[in-house]
Amino acid sequence: xxxxxxxxxxxxxxxxxxxxxxxxxxxxxxxxxxxxxxxxxxxxxxxxxxxxxxxxxxxxxxxxxxxxxxxxxxxxxxxxxxxxxxxxxxxxxxxxxxxxxxxxxxxxxxxxxxxxxxxxxxxxxxxxxxxxxxxxxxxxxxxxxxxxxxxxxxxxxxxxxxxxxxxxxxxxxxxxxxxxxxxxxxxxxxxxxxxxxxxxxxxxxxxxxxxxxxxxxxxxxxxxxxxxxxxxxxxxxxxxxxxxxxxxxxxxxxxxxxxxxxxxxxxxxxxxxxxxxxxxxxxxxxxxxxxxxxxxxxxxxxxxxxxxxxxxxxxxxxxxxxxxx
Amino acid sequence: xxxxxxxxxxxxxxxxxxxxxxxxxxxxxxxxxxxxxxxxxxxxxxxxxxxxxxxxxxxxxxxxxxxxxxxxxxxxxxxxxxxxxxxxxxxxxxxxxxxxxxxxxxxxxxxxxxxxxxxxxxxxxxxxxxxxxxxxxxxxxxxxxxxxxxxxxxxxxxxxxxxxxxxxxxxxxxxxxxxxxxxxxxxxxxxxxxxxxxxxxxxxxxxxxxxxxxxxxxxxxxxxxxxxxxxxxxxxxxxxxxxxxxxxxxxxxxxxxxxxxxxxxxxxxxxxxxxxxxxxxxxxxxxxxxxxxxxxxxxxxxxxxxxxxxxxxxxxxxxxxxxxx
DNA sequence: GGCTACGATGACAACGTTGTCAGGGACACG
DNA sequence: CGTGTCCCTGACAACGTTGTCATCGTAGCC
Numbered sequence: 001x002x003x004x005x006x007x008x009x010x011x012x013x014x015x016x017x018x019x020x021x022x023x024x025x026x027x028x029x030x031x032x033x034x035x036x037x038x039x040x041x042x043x044x045x046x047x048x049x050x051x052x053x054x055x056x057x058x059x060x061x062x063x064x065x066x067x068x069x070x071x072x073x074x075x076x077x078x079x080x081x082x083x084x085x086x087x088x089x090x091x092x093x094x095x096x097x098x099x100x101x102x103x104x105x106x107x108x109x110x111x112x113x114x115x116x117x118x119x120x121x122x123x124x125x126x127x128x129x130x131x132x133x134x135x136x137x138x139x140x141x142x143x144x145x146x147x148x149x150x151x152x153x154x155x156x157x158x159x160x161x162x163x164x165x166x167x168x169x170x171x172x173x174x175x176x177x178x179x180x181x182x183x184x185x186x187x188x189x190x191x192x193x194x195x196x197x198x199x200x201x202x203x204x205x206x207x208x209x210x211x212x213x214x215x216x217x218x219x220x221x222x223x224x225x226x227x228x229x230x231x232x233x234x235x236x237x238x239x240x241x242x243x244x245x246x247x248x249x250x251x252x253x254x255x256x257x258x259x260x261x262x263x264x265x266x267x268x269x270x271x272x273x274x275x276x277x278x279x280x281x282x283x284x285x286x287x288x289x290x291x292x293x294x295x296x297x298x299x300x301x302x303x304x305x306x307x308x309x310x311x312x313x314x315x316x317x318x319x320x321x322x323x324x325x
Numbered sequence: 326x327x328x329x330x331x332x333x334x335x336x337x338x339x340x341x342x343x344x345x346x347x348x349x350x351x352x353x354x355x356x357x358x359x360x361x362x363x364x365x366x367x368x369x370x371x372x373x374x375x376x377x378x379x380x381x382x383x384x385x386x387x388x389x390x391x392x393x394x395x396x397x398x399x400x401x402x403x404x405x406x407x408x409x410x411x412x413x414x415x416x417x418x419x420x421x422x423x424x425x426x427x428x429x430x431x432x433x434x435x436x437x438x439x440x441x442x443x444x445x446x447x448x449x450x451x452x453x454x455x456x457x458x459x460x461x462x463x464x465x466x467x468x469x470x471x472x473x474x475x476x477x478x479x480x481x482x483x484x485x486x487x488x489x490x491x492x493x494x495x496x497x498x499x500x501x502x503x504x505x506x507x508x509x510x511x512x513x514x515x516x517x518x519x520x521x522x523x524x525x526x527x528x529x530x531x532x533x534x535x536x537x538x539x540x541x542x543x544x545x546x547x548x549x550x551x552x553x554x555x556x557x558x559x560x561x562x563x564x565x566x567x568x569x570x571x572x573x574x575x576x577x578x579x580x581x582x583x584x585x586x587x588x589x590x591x592x593x594x595x596x597x598x599x600x601x602x603x604x605x606x607x608x609x610x611x612x613x614x615x616x617x618x619x620x621x622x623x624x625x626x627x628x629x630x631x632x633x634x635x636x637x638x639x640x641x642x643x644x645x646x647x648x649x650x
Numbered sequence: 651g652g653c654t655a656c657g658a659t660g661a662c663a664a665c666g667t668t669g670t671c672a673g674g675g676a677c678a679c680g
Numbered sequence: 681c682g683t684g685t686c687c688c689t690g691a692c693a694a695c696g697t698t699g700t701c702a703t704c705g706t707a708g709c710c
Contacts, residue, residue: 001666011690016668026688041456046436047372047382048666051695057372059416059437067405068610070593073398080392080419089433091384091416094405108414112371112384131366249597267594268395272574274599285393326696336660341698351658373696376665 001042008036019044050113060295061109062092063102064120064142071242071265071284072120075142078288079118086296088115097186099123110137116295121146124185138298142291144187145308152298154291154309158191158264159198161280161313165238165262166199168278168315173324174236174260178211178229180222180248181240189214192240192264215244222247226255235325236260242267249273262321264313271318278321282313326367333361344369375438385620386434387417388427389445389467396567396590396609397445400467403613404443411621413440422511424448435462441620446471449510463623467616469512470633477623479616479634483516483589484523486605486638490563490587491524493603493640498649499561499585503536503554505547505573506565514539517565517589540569547572551580560650561585567592574598587646589638596643603646607638 001019005012010029017025018033025033036042050057062079064072076092083090091109095102102122106129109117116138119126126141126149133139133151141153162179169177179196182189193212200210211234213225222244229237237259239245245263252258263270266281290309315321326344330337335354342350343358350358361367375382387404389397401417408415416434420427427447431454434442441463444451451466451474458464464476471478487504494502504521507514518537525535536559538550547569554562562584564570570588577583588595591606615634640646 012666013668013690013692014688016666017689020668024688029688041460043432043436043457043460045376045438045666047376047438048695049668051370051372051376051665051697052667052669054695066402067392068395068398068402070393070395070398073393073395073401076398076417077391077393077419080417084418089416089418089430089437091414092401092405093409093414094402105414107368111368112414132368135366135368246594246597249594253597269571269574269592269594269598272571272578272598273594337696338660338662338698339658341696342659345698349658354658370696373665374698376667376695377697377699379665 001044003040004033004036004042007040008032056115057113058088059091059112059114060088060116060118060292060299061106061112061114062090062118063095063105063109064092065097065122066094067092068094069242070267074284075288075291078285079292080288081285082289082292082296086299088296095120095122097122099125103128106132116140116299118142118291118295119146120144121187124148138295140291140295140298142287150306152294152306152308154287154294154311156188156282156287157310157313158188159195161264161282161315162192162195162238163199163202164313164315165264165280165321166196166203166205168317168321169236169238169260169262170199170203170205172236172260172322175205175325176209176211176232176234177205177236177238178213178225178234178259179238179240180213180215180217180225180244182215182217182244184214189240196238215240217244217247219247219251223251226251226257230255230257230259234259236321237262239263241265245277245279249277258323260321260323260325262315266316273320275320275323276318278318279316280313281316282311287311326369328365329358329361329367332365333357381440382438383413384416384437384439385413385441385443385617386431386437386439387415387443388420388430388434389417390422390447391419392417393419394568395592399609400613400616403610404617405613406610407614407617407621411624413621420445420447422447424450428453431457441465441624443467443616443620444471445469446512449473463620465616465620465623467612475631477619477631477633479612479619479636481513481607481612482635482638483513484520486589486607486640487517487520487563488524488527489638489640490589490605490646491521491528491530493642493646494561494563494585494587495524495528495530497561497585497647500530500650501534501536501557501559502530502561502563503538503550503559503584504563504565505538505540505542505550505569507540507542507569509539514565521563540565542569542572544572544576548576551576551582555580555582555584559584561646562587564588566590570602570604574602583648585646585648585650587640591641598645600645600648601643603643604641605638606641607636612636 005015093105110132124147126146139151184190239248242265263279266279270277330340418430435457449472451471466478509515564573567590588604591604595602
């Protein structure tokens with residue numbers, strides 16, 4: 001800016017005025033300044049501007065498990081869209097479900113003075129965020145609650161969705177149902193398991209005819225879980241998330257059994273498989289929209305009490321869940 | 326920092342020393358400072374630090390078409406991993422293939438003084454980047470060259486991949502092959518079309534027995550392109566990218582014809598479809614690794630001449646591409 | 651005792667901006 | 681001609697850090 005000022009033969013402040021479209025600059029002067037800016041390729045240093053003006057960095061932090069998982073990339077896209085509407089950029093990072101990394105990344109975001117933080121919590125404790133929240137950084141938890149920290153939260157209806165799946169299978173005559181879920185340390189996995197149990201109870205399925213195998217899962221563990229379930233005459237399966245459902249499909253492709261199947265999380269091509277896969281669907285992008293919406297409301301000063309938003313899940317029947325035992 | 330200094334009864338400089346683990350602070354003093362930091366929840370302002378220290382913001386900008394497309398989210402993940410190794414965060418944004426937005430986002434990244442820029446160019450002209458590059462911001466183009474701007478570039482072997490697909494189909498006896506590609510304004514689409522033509526020539530397929538329908542495509546346009554091709558007795562198809570291949574599969578599901586099919590871009594579940602889909606595969610994450618690798622080399626001062634890297638594509642035969650006419 | 655050496659600390663400037671306020675010239679009016 | 685007003689412009693401080701250099705006290709040495 002100094003260089004621009006020198007070249008244009010004006011003071012640095014006048015350059016600032018031109019850059020910011022402030023009124024009260026002679027048109028002739030402004031032209032000279034603009035010419036100087038052009039010829040020097042000057043670009044205002046946002047960092048310095050933020051420092052001077054105080055709070056905003058026009059950036060929000062998004063911390064999730066893994067961008068390359070379609071669920072999270074859809075979510076990211078949703079966040080990005082809302083952020084753009086509010087003139088913000090998104091700083092994103094994947095924690096790989098590792099609490100230590102998550103903590104480190106979140107604190108790094110704070111040190112960068114993001115305007116707000118969207119977090120898919122990894123692990124049970126987010127206590128390290130309490131100080132940041134007190135300091136005024138708005139935080140919204142996505143997909144899982146913050147545990148020991150209270151803040152706005154946007155969740156899926158995990159319990160309701162799984163109950164719906166069980167009811168659907170029971171409605172088609174299944175009485176022995178297996179659930180393959182993720183590590184129950186993960187909130188959504190525990191919730192879906194809860195939904196599974198409750199759904200079974202409500203459908204009048206006797207205890208002992210419901211089988212749950214919780215993860216973490218790879219194809220090998222899915223295979224052994226499946227064999228154990230088939231040994232006990234399970235006729236229908238529920239996949240606890242998109243990874244597991246796809247793993248299930250892959251393993252089942254090499255087995256003779258063709259149980260009914262419902263997956264939690266919709267996924268691309270589910271409708272083109274044979275049979276097409278019935279799923280409990282929810283909208284990752286909508287989740288991003290909702291969470292970012294809350295965050296920007298907070299950023300703009302909304303200080304109403306914390307709100308928990310639960311987005312609905314819906315059953316999409318496609319075939320695999322509508323077969324008789 | 327001021328507050329911390331006051332509370333600890335030391336000068337602001339001493340706090341700075343403690344925060345930066347500089348030597349020469351009495352242990353007792355350091356403890357007091359740390360206690361003050363803890364109790365005030367102080368976190369160093371990265372923006373101010375960057376301003377003072379000069380260049381780095383420990384951030385790179387990643388500009389792509391759409392994070393929610395699995396190809397790009399895989400790429401993003403690759404970039405993120407390398408960035409983390411180098412202690413950087415990733416600021417990402419989707420341009421939706423709109424040159425105006427792309428320009429705006431890229432310049433915004435520059436104004437934030439990112440350490441480097443990874444760009445999947447949208448549109449033909451990236452001239453606005455020339456000034457930034459001259460000013461010393463390293464830029465790496467991904468997936469498409471920069472057109473009027475020269476910088477490091479990391480590409481896929483689009484021509485070779487498509488030629489491979491044609492050769493594979495010809496090897497199975499196909500003489501009338503259709504190619505459904507994206508908008509030829511897009512570099513990769515044009516390259517793949519070129520590969521298709523060259524592959525046909527090399528396979529001795531007479532001109533007039535190769536049919537290309539370029540996009541942009543939706544299911545409707547794919548449908549009409551397909552009908553036109555079948556009218557001319559096409560027996561094999563190549564899908565020009567993951568979106569188009571999936572569109573093709575969806576449209577074909579409602580038609581009686583079962584042509585041979587090879588898709589450019591691998592996609593999840595391709596192996597579970599019936600028949601499993603043969604694809605030209607490449608590794609999006611590897612692309613991200615390679616591009617970020619180049620970028621950080623530049624950031625660390627590598628000023629060797631610009632380099633163009635072309636990552637190989639490979640044919641993954643799964644069934645759909647191995648059927649006779 | 652006077653000297654150096656060293657360890658611990660602080661004062662101050664600077665990074666690139668912008669907000670505040672004051673200065674200076676042109677012009678109109680009494 | 682003096683005065684007030686308006687428009688344009690610039691000097692200066694400040695944002696939160698860190699680099700440079702100076703200061704101070706104490707210990708060690710001759």
